[in-house]
Amino acid sequence: MADVSIVVVSHSRQLGEGLVKLLRQLAPGVDLHQAAGLGEELGTDATAVAAALQQCPETNDILVFFDLGSAAMNAEMALELTPQSVAGRTHIVDAPLVEGAVAAAVAARSRLPVADVIQQAEAARTVPKILS
């Protein structure tokens, strides 16, 4: 079974770096990357996303989480900038950035199959965050 890498795409370098550190604490050992911000400015960059995808181990499935729609567009453009051997293993996940990436990282740490990791991330949309 392939392992799962997670790539965080955010308009904010701080947000992306902070989320990766949080994921690292919650799910040590999971392969994590970020492509966030345009230097200190807010924005995303398809080339930076493509570079992050190519840093992932070549046997891993890659899940991309993003903040805003324009980040998703740059992630999709990144797939066109990477070899099919990378793009074909990459899934842009339509899930909340923080909650989805946390659920995916925890599931990836348990070495669930990639389809299950994606399912856990997508389920983060509906899981209550406040327990009564």
Added chain:
Amino acid sequence: MADVSIVVVSHSRQLGEGLVKLLRQLAPGVDLHQAAGLGEELGTDATAVAAALQQCPETNDILVFFDLGSAAMNAEMALELTPQSVAGRTHIVDAPLVEGAVAAAVAARSRLPVADVIQQAEAARTVPKILS
């Protein structure tokens, strides 16, 4: 109609600060605060949340967004640490941190009633992020 303040509660100072900067760019003029991290360590602190709540203008409704369940617990504890005049205007919103806060900030900038701002934030759970 009261204006809306937004308080971001995150385990990561970087994540919280990055999100506030993103919100400021997307919704200039909206009152924004964060209580994030334990210094450079990961964690949340009810006292810091209470302090952030008390920095909000006293006529504003206050919406709190958070990353993980333990952050929500500290936000709830913060309500017990603040005067009823503050706690009574505060709503802990069960929505995705980034997507909910973005939706709320945009709605608050349009000066929608607080119930509508909360509804927009909660709706971020189900809005597709990838447009086909």
